[in-house]
Amino acid sequence: MYFNKVSSAHLEQLKSLVGSQNIFVDQVTLQNYSHDETENLSYLPEVVIKPENTQQVSVLLKFCNENNIPVTPRGAGTGLSGGSLPVYGGISLSMEKMNKIIKLDERNLQAHVEPGVITEVLMEEAAKLNLLYPVDPSSKGSCFIGGNVAHGSGGPRVVKYGTLRDYILNLEIVLPNGDVIWTGANTLKYASGYNLTQLMIGSEGTLAVITKIVVKLIPKPQYNLVMLASFPSAESACEAVSAVFRAGMTPSALEFMERAGMEWVVKYEGIKFEIKDHVKAYLLVEVDGNNLDLLRSDCEKIGEVLFGYECDDILLGESASEKDELWMMRRKMPLSVKANSVYKEEDTVVPRAELPVLLKGIKDIGAKYGFKSVCYGHAGDGNLHVNIIKDSMSEEDWKNKLPLGIHEIMELAVKLGGTLSGEHGIGLIQQPFMNIKFSEVSLQLMRSIKNVFDPKGILNPGKMIN
Numbered sequence: 366m367y368f369n370k371v372s373s374a375h376l377e378q379l380k381s382l383v384g385s386q387n388i389f390v391d392q393v394t395l396q397n398y399s400h401d402e403t404e405n406l407s408y409l410p411e412v413v414i415k416p417e418n419t420q421q422v423s424v425l426l427k428f429c430n431e432n433n434i435p436v437t438p439r440g441a442g443t444g445l446s447g448g449s450l451p452v453y454g455g456i457s458l459s460m461e462k463m464n465k466i467i468k469l470d471e472r473n474l475q476a477h478v479e480p481g482v483i484t485e486v487l488m489e490e491a492a493k494l495n496l497l498y499p500v501d502p503s504s505k506g507s508c509f510i511g512g513n514v515a516h517g518s519g520g521p522r523v524v525k526y527g528t529l530r531d532y533i534l535n536l537e538i539v540l541p542n543g544d545v546i547w548t549g550a551n552t553l554k555y556a557s558g559y560n561l562t563q564l565m566i567g568s569e570g571t572l573a574v575i576t577k578i579v580v581k582l583i584p585k586p587q588y589n590l591v592m593l594a595s596f597p598s599a600e601s602a603c604e605a606v607s608a609v610f611r612a613g614m615t616p617s618a619l620e621f622m623e624r625a626g627m628e629w630v631v632k633y634e635g636i637k638f639e640i641k642d643h644v645k646a647y648l649l650v651e652v653d654g655n656n657l658d659l660l661r662s663d664c665e666k667i668g669e670v671l672f673g674y675e676c677d678d679i680l681l682g683e684s685a686s687e688k689d690e691l692w693m694m695r696r697k698m699p700l701s702v703k704a705n706s707v708y709k710e711e712d713t714v715v716p717r718a719e720l721p722v723l724l725k726g727i728k729d730i731g732a733k734y735g736f737k738s739v740c741y742g743h744a745g746d747g748n749l750h751v752n753i754i755k756d757s758m759s760e761e762d763w764k765n766k767l768p769l770g771i772h773e774i775m776e777l778a779v780k781l782g783g784t785l786s787g788e789h790g791i792g793l794i795q796q797p798f799m800n801i802k803f804s805e806v807s808l809q810l811m812r813s814i815k816n817v818f819d820p821k822g823i824l825n826p827g828k829m830i831n
Contacts, residue, residue, distance in 0.1 A: 440513075463480055475534065546561075619745030620743060772798065
């Protein structure tokens with residue numbers, strides 16, 4: 366793939382289009398925008414541009430399209446698949462200045478926002494009106510809503526409230542040639558031609574740049590309760606997950622954590638929490654609603670199910686501080702793993718009843734290729750994050766054997782009826798595995814869609830589809 370370098374003449378033209386105050390070429394800035402949270406990968410952009418409005422995005426893309434300059438859209442840089450890495454140089458297009466909550470529409474239960482709004486900020490502003498935006502990734506305190514949409518991000522409450530796809534009603538996007546369109550309508554139903562809104566979700570900035578988002582909100586539940594259940598084996602904890610739903614219960618979150626992950630969180634955060642010698646895994650279960658007595662009854666019923674699967678003990682968090690401490694152990698787990706070891710994270714997802722088979726298979730594959738793993742994730746929707754730990758593995762084996770093991774993990778997930786990623790996206794990291802899940806016919810359809818939107822291939826080149 367061939368692109369033009371950004372010349373000094375290009376820079377002068379770009380300054381006239383978007384303003385010199387929004388263009389950065391100093392080495393410190395370029396270095397800061399050369400990486401995200403994906404391992405230790407780094408690709409230096411030639412220019413970082415931070416547009417202030419849709420019009421600036423439009424003229425910028427039109428210019429880059431005409432001059433064959435690659436553009437890599439970027440949110441907050443919290444991604445784990447390399448989606449915002451400018452692998453071909455060119456322009457890193459940061460959406461951080463487009464960070465306004467344009468309108469909170471209480472009458473229609475909607476929010477109109479720009480892509481640079483931090484997800485937790487949107488949640489907090491909605492909560493002031495007793496409304497809920499339930500899609501809350503672990504990085505909600507720093508990630509942008511635009512990046513969430515581009516990657517189809519999830520979080521623990523998908524299990525009850527649905528995925529991000531259920532909450533995005535309409536999008537303003539800028540096409541690579543500079544055209545600005547809305548993808549749909551601000552309605553709950555949509556049966557008017559191809560659904561371009563859904564096509565944009567998870568497209569990872571390869572088709573267009575998102576500049577405005579219309580989000581569905583729902584009434585906020587008054588109460589919630591949190592339980593932490595311990596198990597003598599990880600497999601029995603995983604078996605209990607689908608049993609909870611078969612018993613007719615739908616918790617608002619159901620998270621799985623292996624013992625090693627809990628040990629690292631306790632150490633990393635300095636938390637006073639006793640991990641008993643025989644405990645190998647935990648389930649974090651949350652229920653929410655508007656009737657506290659009913660929620661307590663739900664907890665009792667869920668507890669009965671869990672004890673039927675060798676559950677050892679259950680801690681109940683009722684006060685805000687108790688619930689926050691239990692949730693902190695889960696939310697801080699990715700940071701604690703990263704702080705303790707060189708690692709690679711895979712984002713597998715299978716039908717939830719297949720979780721025990723997936724977990725056992727991951728451990729067997731690790732034994733075969735000589736690596737350890739720490740697993741945790743959104744067990745309620747079958748989404749397991751596999752953190753592969755380098756530990757004492759040699760550099761040669763880490764480089765040569767590990768990819769073979771990851772390939773087998775992906776094959777296993779697909780064999781079990783799952784797919785390559787539940788919420789992190791494909792980006793750069795998962796791209797080599799696309800043919801495990803998709804036939805050549807499917808891949809060619811995706812390439813054709815890319816070609817219709819972006820015939821010159823300037824938007825986020827090198828991602829998702831080869």
